[in-house]
Amino acid sequence: MWEALEQMGWVKTFGSTGWMYASVSVVHYLTMFWFIGSMAVVDLRVMGVAARKRNLTELSAQIYPWAWTGMVLAIISGFLMFLTDAGDWAPDRVFHVKVGLIVISIVFAILVQRGAPKWAALPEIPNSAKVIAAIALLLWIATILTASEIPAMEGLG
């Protein structure tokens, strides 16, 4: 089934045309850095180590819509890259870990975004919130690590 995806006409064209694949890779890297970095700033703000003068609600409301836009673009571009070699990517264990981490990271990103206005309304940001933000940040770093491990361990990508 995965090989069939790989064999679709437009996927083959996309995968074998240098500039097309390179352009999508550029989009993937750019949007990935963009959304992880901006979410990280909100996490760091919750932890009390970034933009302390700014109200958390304001910062989160400013940053999150951009971050989600970046993430959607990263997922679309990543999926296109996956398609070109789907038969090898789909059964790969480290890739499964990466996708799993992305899913959990998204859940934590939603927790931080939804929690931000509630935590900001309290006299002090609760420790439980700081733990959630720290986990959210570490999960993205772990995702980047698995992404780097795939070429190193599996020779893919």
Add this chain to the structure above:
Amino acid sequence: MYGLLQAFAKWLEGTPWGTGVRTSLWAYPFTQLIHFTGLSIWLGTNLALDLRLLGLGKRRETAAELRDDLFAWNWIGFCIVVLGGFLLFSSTATTFLVNVAFRWKLGLFVPLALLWHIFVQWKAREWGATQDAPAIAKFSGLAEILLWVCVITAAVEIPYH
């Protein structure tokens, strides 16, 4: 001058960290992790300011406020990028030095984008004092995004050259 660079690259490859990143099975991905984590913080905060100058997205904060919020972590991110990048470069410095895409990246696009970023960050307080930034601010924000796209394009091309 080029001879000096070559000698430097050769020396880097022989350093404990250069040899370590090149020969160890686990060090390379971890070094890449440093570089990519730094890039996320650095580019994530750069782009946020550029997009705000462009007036795209929510307008909860002015560009001047956002610049101040992001300033510290923007440069912390930059330091992490340089650390990771330096280690990656050290591992196979002589190969990088002769790579055309790497030359474009580090010889032209990175210095240009970095200088442009400093300029944008410096002017953002003035441009972003009100809700709507002037046309020059929008142009500058867009130009910075395009310059970083050039940097990443050159970086993506490195393995193909």
